[in-house]
Amino acid sequence: MSVAAERVLDELKRGRAVLIGGADGLAVLSVELATEEALSLFDGDGRADLLITDKRAQSLNLANQRPAAGMRAVRLARPDWIDAAGSVAVADPVLDLSSPLKGPFSTRPVGDDSLAAAALQAAKLAGLLPALHVRAARPADAELLSVPAAEIMSLRAPETLREIGRAKLPVKGAEDGRVVAFRSPGGPEHLALLVGRWDRGTPLTRLHSACLTGDVLGSLKCDCGDQLHAAVAAMTEAGGGILLYLQQEGRGIGLINKLRAYALQDQGYDTVDANLRLGFEIDERDFGIAAAMLKMLGVSSIRLLTNNPGKVSGLSALGIDVTERVPLVAGHGPLNEGYLATKRDRTGHQF
Ligand SMILES: Nc1nc2c(ncn2[C@@H]2O[C@H](COP(=O)(O)OP(=O)(O)OP(=O)(O)O)[C@@H](O)[C@H]2O)c(=O)[nH]1
Numbered sequence: 001m002s003v004a005a006e007r008v009l010d011e012l013k014r015g016r017a018v019l020i021g022g023a024d025g026l027a028v029l030s031v032e033l034a035t036e037e038a039l040s041l042f043d044g045d046g047r048a049d050l051l052i053t054d055k056r057a058q059s060l061n062l063a064n065q066r067p068a069a070g071m072r073a074v075r076l077a078r079p080d081w082i083d084a085a086g087s088v089a090v091a092d093p094v095l096d097l098s099s100p101l102k103g104p105f106s107t108r109p110v111g112d113d114s115l116a117a118a119a120l121q122a123a124k125l126a127g128l129l130p131a132l133h134v135r136a137a138r139p140a141d142a143e144l145l146s147v148p149a150a151e152i153m154s155l156r157a158p159e160t161l162r163e164i165g166r167a168k169l170p171v172k173g174a175e176d177g178r179v180v181a182f183r184s185p186g187g188p189e190h191l192a193l194l195v196g197r198w199d200r201g202t203p204l205t206r207l208h209s210a211c212l213t214g215d216v217l218g219s220l221k222c223d224c225g226d227q228l229h230a231a232v233a234a235m236t237e238a239g240g241g242i243l244l245y246l247q248q249e250g251r252g253i254g255l256i257n258k259l260r261a262y263a264l265q266d267q268g269y270d271t272v273d274a275n276l277r278l279g280f281e282i283d284e285r286d287f288g289i290a291a292a293m294l295k296m297l298g299v300s301s302i303r304l305l306t307n308n309p310g311k312v313s314g315l316s317a318l319g320i321d322v323t324e325r326v327p328l329v330a331g332h333g334p335l336n337e338g339y340l341a342t343k344r345d346r347t348g349h350q351f
């Protein structure tokens, strides 16, 4: 467990500068949270750059300045006419229509790729846009909170997951439900809902990624809420099952960034392009957490309720034997037709 890493994420979320990699590392400041004052304090001599992901660089038409193969970070010189607010417009695609004139930009060598990757990962783990003001650490930065890059990369790793407790949890559709709570130090809570006699053979299993808008508010933009209830019903009907409720909101980009993706969808982008324009991968989820939870429950072989072949291959690669993919079709309606068609056509979902 890394207390330093958790503190660094917290500091980033408060709009303060942090060090990745100590005195020889990178000083970084979240672009979306930096005030003009914080930026001029961070970058008195105007030499800090912008660090963004390869995905965001592509949507800024920096295709001629692609990072070297395998590199995910792109470093841009910040021209002096771009202030803190202008930097937000570089980072946040929701502003692409209202402030379209960006660039020309020139890229700079990223330097130590592991530092840059850890810095962007820290922004993602903090639920922020993956865009940072960045410069080399200076002696005066000694007062900033610092963390080794490796500690950011191993934060929330599946091995850090612990079972915290169990309780009965009768739910609609499964009055015999029991819940098992898991947590990584400082990280989000993941739950397993156990339905009926799930411990025989290969239990019917569902990996459900949190969707506050769909699960709680009843959003009609997606199929999540109905899939959640249909999964519990299917488990009861099968005599038992395991539902993992994973805190991986927005396919792992976090709630606020998912709402930014929704704003982009209001502008006409589909769910895939919205993620990419924001600078994220199409799917940022790590099914390692789910595999670890199943192993801790003593389960190594499952029948998986999903339409997403990526979940089947992801779990199989992590040592869970998926003996069958069981389709889960629920919640299709006129308002999510386009969303589901995108899943079918662009992410290989099988409906
Ligand atoms: N980034 C992003 N996430 C979304 C969007 N719509 C829904 N989500 C998230 O997508 C996730 C849905 O995950 P799952 O229910 O596991 O669905 P799936 O991966 O499509 O696969 P299935 O098992 O077939 O349902 C949830 O975390 C939602 O919050 C969107 O437009 N953008």
Ligand SMILES: [Zn+2]
Binding pocket: 211, 213, 214, 215, 222, 223, 224, 225
């Ligand atoms: Zn949803």
